[in-house]
Amino acid sequence: MPALPDTIADPSDAAAAPPGRPPRRHWFEPVRLAWGAALAGGVALAWAAYWWTGEVSTDRLRAAGAQRLETYAASLENLLDKYDFLPHMLELDKDVLALLEHPGDAARRHEVNSYLERLSRQAGSRIIYIVDLRGRTLAASNWRQKDSFVGDDIGFRPYLQNALRGRPSGFYGVGTTSGEPGYFYARGVYRDGRMLGVAVVKVNIEALERGWIQGADKVMLADANGVVFLSSLPAWKYHALRPLPASVRASLAQTRQYHRLPLPPLPIRHEEARADGTRVLVIDTPGVTRSGTAPPLLAQTRSLAPRQWTFIYLSDLSQARANARAAVLFTCMAYGFLVVLFLYLRQRRRGNRQRLQAREQLLAAYNNLELMVAERTSRLEQTTQSLIDEMAVRRQAEQQLHRTQNELYQAGKMAVLGQMSASITHELNQPLTALRTMSDNAVLLFDRGRMAEARDNLAKISQIVARMGGITGKLKSFARKSNADLAPVSVHTAVSNALVLVERRLQLDNVAFTLDISQGDIYALCDSNRLEQVLLNLLSNALDALGTLERGARRELSVSVWEKPGSVLIRVADSGPGLSDEARARLFEPFFTTKPQGEGLGLGLAISEQIIRDFGGTLRAEGAATGACFIIELRPASAGP
Structure with a gap:
């Protein structure tokens, strides 16, 4: 770590410089250079940690991927080699030889169909069929099915053409009749050194692909043209590693290897070659990642001769790069801790000097402390008294406000009663008039001795008085001051x-x-x-x-x-x-x-x-x-x- 200066010159030195002389700033340049060197060292250390951690994590992924790649290749080879003997068995069957010499024998064809059906069931193959020298299928194990191969002309298939030339071969393709993909073995059937026809075995290797899909690995199998025909990710299947030239597409259309499939190129957004022979790919395929962003993948390949196939194993580099970022973070934290520790020790030395200066200043200030306390106390007393006076004035104002509001409420009531005075007066005048009339009637009734009628008259007078009392009571209750x-x-x-x-x-x-x-x-x-x-x-x-x-x-x-x-x-x-x-x-x-x-x-x-x-x-x-x-x-x- 570069050494930083222990002291910084007092800026007052610039003010103390004699007139005509520029201010002294000799301390600024060393400090800036020291901090720049410290920052550059931290960046270089972080970059080295990122590069080294990323390389180590990538090498581990590459070693693990190579091992897994060998396992997948061996598994595929074992699966395909298991069916290599079937064409030889057909060459030893006398009914097969007889059918090839006499293709029109219907009984013999029935026997061969039944035999191929039993043999395919026992061997676990998809379909076994016999083809004559003209490329027409004479017998097949699926002869009972609607999409039977019997009678089909497959002379355009490359595996049949190679077998007819005396070169046994294998071929992966999509069936033109059933539409099911599979691997085809083709070998000539000979008698006394003379070729009579070709025996073909179709094997379903999609079960191997289903095992890949269930696992967490990303693996692809591509043919000689770069077409991916097996993949652990269904979205990548039947895609080309590179855009196919027109000549290749014409050849595939002629052989019907992928029977009307469009074979678009994989959406490889980024590709980078590494010194160890691997490549880094970014494939933008919807649905491949949960986050929606395609991760960088480390691609390793293995060739499968003589089939001219290529196994591709893809390792996710996200974890390796996450490890590299964690290493950068740890490095920055460690480097920052060292810088902080250095600054702390440096500041501690400066603090010791400042404490000594502060102690001297404290002794000088202590002499004036009593005077300052007395002055502050006097100000506080004045402020307190002012606050007390202000609170008293505010309380009086609040009390006056409450009294004014109550008087305003009461004035509002009186105003309402004043507006209602006409109707209230009319309301009371009617009962008063009735009371006067009924009182006079009561006197006459008493004079005439009609006591029952006088008693009824007095009862009505009591009711009218009660009604008037209710009205005046409501007015009195309404007019009183509220709580x-x-x-x-x-x-x-x-x-x-x-x-x-x-x-x-x-x-x-x-x-x-x-x-x-x-x-x-x-x-x-x-x-x-x-x-x-x-x-x-x-x-x-x-x-x-x-x-x-x-x-x-x-x-x-x-x-x-x-x-x-x-x-x-x-x-x-x-x-x-x-x-x-x-x-x-x-x-x-x-x-x-x-x-x-x-x-x-x-x-x-x-x-x-x-x-x-x-x-x-x-x-x-x-x-x-x-x-x-x-x-x-x-x-x-x-x-x-």
Whole structure:
């Protein structure tokens, strides 16, 4: 690790430089060079760790892949060699020789078909068949099946042409009749040195491929043209390692080796040759990887002579590169730890010097400490006294605000009572007139001795007095000052008390009133007197709005009460002219009113909204098809009083 300077010159040296001389910066260049060398050393060490770890992991994968490749090759060779003897057996059968010499003998053909069927079943081969010198199939083990080879002309197949030339050969291809792939053995059948025909054995090697698919290895088997005909990944099967030239495609079409399969090239996105003869491939095949990104693969090959096949074993390099990245991370952490350790030791030396300087400064500052403490204490006392005075002023302001709000609420009540005075006076004048008349009648009835009628008259007088007492009691209860404490309040009772005060006005204005309320009582957390004040204000506003309608217009007023989880809702709606956009925007502003001048102060809704907000609820206006609609939402009480 490069040595870094132990000390850094004080920047004040530049300020202390004599005039005309440039500031001293001789320390800057060495420090920058030292840090640059340290960074370059760390990068070089990380790159070396990445390269070495990647090479070691790749070599391990290559050794394991070579071993697995030999195992797969040996397994395939053993499978194919197991059927190499079957064409020799057919050359020893006298019925086969007789059929080749007399192809028109139907009985002999039946015997040979049955014999080939038994032999194929015992040997485990796919199909065994006999072909004459013209390339026509005389007998086959699948003679009972619909896709029987009997009578087929296979003279175009390369394995048959080679066998007819005296060169026994093998051939992998897709059957033109059955469409099933397989490996074909072809060997001439001789008698006394003269070729009579060809014996062919078709072996199904797809079972070997199924074993590859069940395993975790990635392996492919390609023919001499580079066409993959066996693969552990079905998506790679019948693909070419390289784009096939036109001449090769023409030859494959003539021999029908892959019978109408398109044989597209593998989507190899990246290919890199390594010095050890292997290659690194990236094959973009959908569905091959779970993450959707193709991993880099280490490709190792093994040739299978004389069939001119090539085994390709692919090892996933993701783990090797992950190991390399982990090595880089570990190296960077170790290198960083050494750098930090160096800086810590360097800082520790500097800290020791600074502690000595600080101790001297502390001794100098201690002499002024008492004075500083006294000054700070005096400031704190002044600040504390200021805070105490400010808190007292704030408490007085809050108390004054509460008193002002209560007086405003009370003024709102008085304003409502003043607006209702005409209807209340009319409500009381009728019973008073009735009392006077019925009192005079009672005196006459007593004078005439009609005691029973006088008693009935007095009973009616008592009922009228009780009704008047109820009205004045409601007015007295409504006019009293409210308590600021919140308690469970019966919403049914509050609505009933408010309706008593507007009942006469409903009759005089010929308003159709509807009350929608549940049978069971509902309790909300509020103050009963203030809730009645809000309800009375909303009902009075609704009646004022209905009073502006033309004669004969529909006048309806409704009150609905319901409860939902977490809230109690009261809805007051009318069929009046409704609210304009401007009125809806400024609805709860103090001193804003839509009534003619002199008929309203514009405080009713503002006071009502403040009251409901003090309850912890909301008062809002909602859109309606006709008229205005106000919703009071309150917190529910857990139980009634």
